[in-house]
Amino acid sequence: xxxxxxxxxxxxxxxxxxxxxxxxxxxxxxxxxxxxxxxxxxxxxxxxxxxxxxxxxxxxxxxxxxxxxxxxxxxxxxxxxxxxxxxxxxxxxxxxxxxxxxxxxxxxxxxxxxxxxxxxxxxxxxxxxxxxxxxxxxxxxxxxxxxxxxxxxxxxxxxxxxxxxxxxxxxxxxxxxxxxxxxxxxxxxxxxxxxxxxxxxxxxxxxxxxxxxxxxxxxxxxxxxxxxxxxxxxxxxxxxxxxxxxxxxxxxxxxxxxxxxxxxxxxxxxxxxxxxxxxxxxxxxxxxxxxxxxxxxxxxxxxxxxxxxxxxxxxxxxxxxxxxxxxxxxxxxxxxxxxxxxxxxxxxxxxxxxxxxxxxxxxxxxxxxxxxxxxxxxxxxxxxxxxxxxxxxxxxxxxxxxxxxxxxxxxxxxxxxxxxxxx
Amino acid sequence: xxxxxxxxxxxxxxxxxxxxxxxxxxxxxxxxxxxxxxxxxxxxxxxxxxxxxxxxxxxxxxxxxxxxxxxxxxxxxxxxxxxxxxxxxxxxxxxxxxxxxxxxxxxxxxxxxxxxxxxxxxxxxxxxxxxxxxxxxxxxxxxxxxxxxxxxxxxxxxxxxxxxxxxxxxxxxxxxxxxxxxxxxxxxxxxxxxxxxxxxxxxxxxxxxxxxxxxxxxxxxxxxxxxxxxxxxxxxxxxxxxxxxxxxxxxxxxxxxxxxxxxxxxxxxxxxxxxxxxxxxxxxxxxxxxxxxxxxxxxxxxxxxxxxxxxxxxxxxxxxxxxxxxxxxxxxxxxxxxxxxxxxxxxxxxxxxxxxxxxxxxxxxxxxxxxxxxxxxxxxxxxx
Ligand code: HEM
Numbered sequence: 001x002x003x004x005x006x007x008x009x010x011x012x013x014x015x016x017x018x019x020x021x022x023x024x025x026x027x028x029x030x031x032x033x034x035x036x037x038x039x040x041x042x043x044x045x046x047x048x049x050x051x052x053x054x055x056x057x058x059x060x061x062x063x064x065x066x067x068x069x070x071x072x073x074x075x076x077x078x079x080x081x082x083x084x085x086x087x088x089x090x091x092x093x094x095x096x097x098x099x100x101x102x103x104x105x106x107x108x109x110x111x112x113x114x115x116x117x118x119x120x121x122x123x124x125x126x127x128x129x130x131x132x133x134x135x136x137x138x139x140x141x142x143x144x145x146x147x148x149x150x151x152x153x154x155x156x157x158x159x160x161x162x163x164x165x166x167x168x169x170x171x172x173x174x175x176x177x178x179x180x181x182x183x184x185x186x187x188x189x190x191x192x193x194x195x196x197x198x199x200x201x202x203x204x205x206x207x208x209x210x211x212x213x214x215x216x217x218x219x220x221x222x223x224x225x226x227x228x229x230x231x232x233x234x235x236x237x238x239x240x241x242x243x244x245x246x247x248x249x250x251x252x253x254x255x256x257x258x259x260x261x262x263x264x265x266x267x268x269x270x271x272x273x274x275x276x277x278x279x280x281x282x283x284x285x286x287x288x289x290x291x292x293x294x295x296x297x298x299x300x301x302x303x304x305x306x307x308x309x310x311x312x313x314x315x316x317x318x319x320x321x322x323x324x325x326x327x328x329x330x331x332x333x334x335x336x337x338x339x340x341x342x343x344x345x346x347x348x349x350x351x352x353x354x355x356x357x358x359x360x361x362x363x364x365x366x367x368x369x370x371x372x373x374x375x376x377x378x379x380x381x382x383x384x385x386x387x388x389x390x391x392x393x394x395x396x397x398x399x400x401x402x403x404x405x406x407x408x409x410x411x412x413x414x415x416x417x418x419x420x421x422x423x
Numbered sequence: 424x425x426x427x428x429x430x431x432x433x434x435x436x437x438x439x440x441x442x443x444x445x446x447x448x449x450x451x452x453x454x455x456x457x458x459x460x461x462x463x464x465x466x467x468x469x470x471x472x473x474x475x476x477x478x479x480x481x482x483x484x485x486x487x488x489x490x491x492x493x494x495x496x497x498x499x500x501x502x503x504x505x506x507x508x509x510x511x512x513x514x515x516x517x518x519x520x521x522x523x524x525x526x527x528x529x530x531x532x533x534x535x536x537x538x539x540x541x542x543x544x545x546x547x548x549x550x551x552x553x554x555x556x557x558x559x560x561x562x563x564x565x566x567x568x569x570x571x572x573x574x575x576x577x578x579x580x581x582x583x584x585x586x587x588x589x590x591x592x593x594x595x596x597x598x599x600x601x602x603x604x605x606x607x608x609x610x611x612x613x614x615x616x617x618x619x620x621x622x623x624x625x626x627x628x629x630x631x632x633x634x635x636x637x638x639x640x641x642x643x644x645x646x647x648x649x650x651x652x653x654x655x656x657x658x659x660x661x662x663x664x665x666x667x668x669x670x671x672x673x674x675x676x677x678x679x680x681x682x683x684x685x686x687x688x689x690x691x692x693x694x695x696x697x698x699x700x701x702x703x704x705x706x707x708x709x710x711x712x713x714x715x716x717x718x719x720x721x722x723x724x725x726x727x728x729x730x731x732x733x734x735x736x737x738x739x740x741x742x743x744x745x746x747x748x749x750x751x752x753x754x755x756x757x758x759x760x761x762x763x764x765x766x767x768x769x770x771x772x773x774x775x776x777x778x779x780x781x782x783x784x785x786x787x788x789x790x791x792x793x794x795x796x797x798x799x800x801x802x803x804x805x806x807x
Binding site: 163167278280303305312314322323357359 | 619621623624625626684688691692696697698706763771772775778779782786789790797798800801802803
């Protein structure tokens with residue numbers, strides 16, 4: 001491929017730059033269009049696919065990676081702080097945000113002295129393409145214990161994740177002071193980001209647990225069709241509409257005057273559940289039974305008795321569960337009544353595959369991620385209602401935690417969590 | 424695509440006939456398989472053979488040589504052989520329906536209104552009465568054993584003898600697992616007797632975490648045997664209670680048919696993975712008990728399974744393989760059940776792999792044992 005085709009480069013930038021928040025990064029050099037020689041950033045961009053060139057802003061009223069459509073790859077990093085005091089902790093968090101901002105923007109990899117270790121691992125080449133990277137930072141309840149004197153700032157509903165019936169939570173795979181959700185279009189971008197973040201925060205934050213996730217490919221039949229989870233059912237169909245700002249303020253973002261500490265406004269609670277799915281067991285279940293457990297057709301994703309994925313299951317006309325059983329997953333998760341409307345959550349989960357367990361069974365599952373304004377009113381209510389669903393025989397929640405993702409940042413040098421230092 | 428299962432039972436073949444015409448029969452079977460493949464891939468021209476040569480008698484016992492008579496376009500691909508069947512083993516459904524309509528539906532996987540349906544006509548629910556009572560007698564027998572072993576366990580704990588208590592714990596727990604997949608049948612009793620701390624608020628330190636695994640935790644983490652006596656007392660009470668309720672427990676055909684494969688599924692998921700035996704590691708012992716329970720359930724179901732697909736034969740073969748795999752491992756450990764950690768890689772692979780194979784056969788049981796037609800799902804009313 002030729003190093004630069006300026007015309008192609010500009011055209012593509014113009015077309016895609018209009019796509020809203022998710023635009024194509026044009027680097028810092030679009031203004032020097034009259035210059036004879038392209039900058040390193042321009043050169044790099046000219047050979048990037050649109051996917052790699054896609055940039056999502058780090059700064060904004062809310063953090064990205066919440067309403068952002070799920071990129072194909074993710075790694076969840078749960079970190080514990082070993083900082084001896086609050087000042088050092090804040091330094092670590094500042095470094096975390098600065099690194100995230102730099103990587104999400106995409107930069108040419110700097111060159112320093114040849115006898116110094118390079119400042120970037122370089123695994124993405126000479127240019128860290130943005131690749132729709134999002135780094136979303138959240139805090140666990142543990143951060144507000146007595147180590148750093150932050151107790152009075154703890155978001156009101158931030159507690160250690162309760163032990164729900166049917167849970168089998170492994171402490172080494174749950175909890176953490178700081179949660180970092182790294183998502184991007186390509187696996188190497190995610191791995192690179194994890195590596196650079198750990199490098200920037202070394203000595204202050206250490207990994208407690210981590211898990212890699214992936215999205216299934218978009219296999220249609222329409223661009224809107226949702227992708228499948230590892231039980232082969234479409235996942236995400238009935239999510240609330242993220243483009244509806246009013247709805248997001250009602251369901252996702254913490255509002256002023258809700259009794260939460262002021263710094264938490266515009267943040268959101270992030271519930272993470274590592275849910276092992278016993279896929280061999282599931283594969284031994286008859287098709288109809290699978291569909292009845294979920295309440296939808298496996299192939300189309302339509303509610304049972306319906307035709308289209310996005311059709312309303314219409315529970316009022318099915319009071320006895322002849323179409324969709326009363327204990328079907330979707331019916332318990334969201335009975336779609338006026339009183340349950342404010343319990344809805346935004347699910348942004350990822351499939352995972354961690355090899356096999358001791359008995360030779362696949363260790364596959366769902367890294368369930370839900371964003372909500374109030375985990376008691378929303379997530380926990382749903383989770384409790386799901387207790388008797390027949391699907392519980394095929395899944396085991398093994399890890400995760402409750403976290404709070406603070407509001408977004410105003411631009412450098414602001415950092416995620418700066419509200420903790422300001423108050 | 425549905426696997427090909429001969430609609431006429433091969434069991435009718437007598438050994439003498441088979442030996443006499445063995446090669447012919449095999450050739451005929453090969454041709455049959457080819458035929459089915461042809462039809463199944465939707466070949467436009469299917470093959471019809473002379474009816475008389477293809478009746479079961481013609482195939483296996485008749486004197487006429489097997490031959491392709493003529494090739495014609497087949498109007499009814501689900502019945503390419505023109506075989507007349509009058510009676511089908513294992514069902515009271517008239518052969519006309521079983522062999523043609525239901526068979527036709529199976530091959531297409533859908534009924535006339537386009538919905539997916541089951542391949543076999545449902546069994547009468549009453550047919551399960553005998554198997555369920557036989558299972559209950561079996562379970563009652565093992566419960567007597569559980570009571571006895573619980574008493575031995577209690578005595579060892581009171582005597583402060585850890586080694587004896589561990590051995591008694593193994594016997595008690597193994598005896599209990601011989602009951603099979605009992606969850607849900609006995610209300611909360613099963614959780615109290617064999618429950619794990621996960622899901623109990625407070626986990627391992629909760630006073631609600633009781634039963635065999637509470638004692639397991641105590642014994643294998645060095646708690647004084649005396650401190651566990653209260654749990655064995657409670658266990659004895661629960662077991663006695665279970666013996667009282669067992670005769671009255673309702674086990675529906677659906678539940679019974681499902682349990683037939685769930686016992687070993689649970690063994691794989693909870694026991695061989697180490698999940699439910701985190702302290703003792705006795706996953707192999709528990710699996711061996713689950714195998715005995717499965718064998719018993721399958722034995723009671725034998726009369727119902729005759730002629731329903733090839734399920735029984737496949738299941739029995741796989742269970743036999745599993746039991747010889749376990750026996751081999753036990754021999755290699757001088758007649759005792761090794762803990763999970765004591766398994767060599769080869770032994771581990773043998774046990775895991777054979778169990779996975781057995782589960783592959785057992786998964787057919789619930790489908791072969793359906794006692795009710797699958798429900799039709801009504802459509803969402805129009806005008807939404
Ligand atoms: C491995 C575990 C899970 C699997 C396989 C699973 C699968 C599914 C599927 C296939 C759907 C239907 C498609 C859709 O609307 O997205 C669905 C919907 C849903 N699930 Fe789950 N789910 C799991 C865990 C959970 C958990 C832990 C929760 C919350 C506590 C939850 C809450 C929901 C909700 C709220 C819906 C939407 C229902 C509606 O609005 O109609 N799910 N899930």
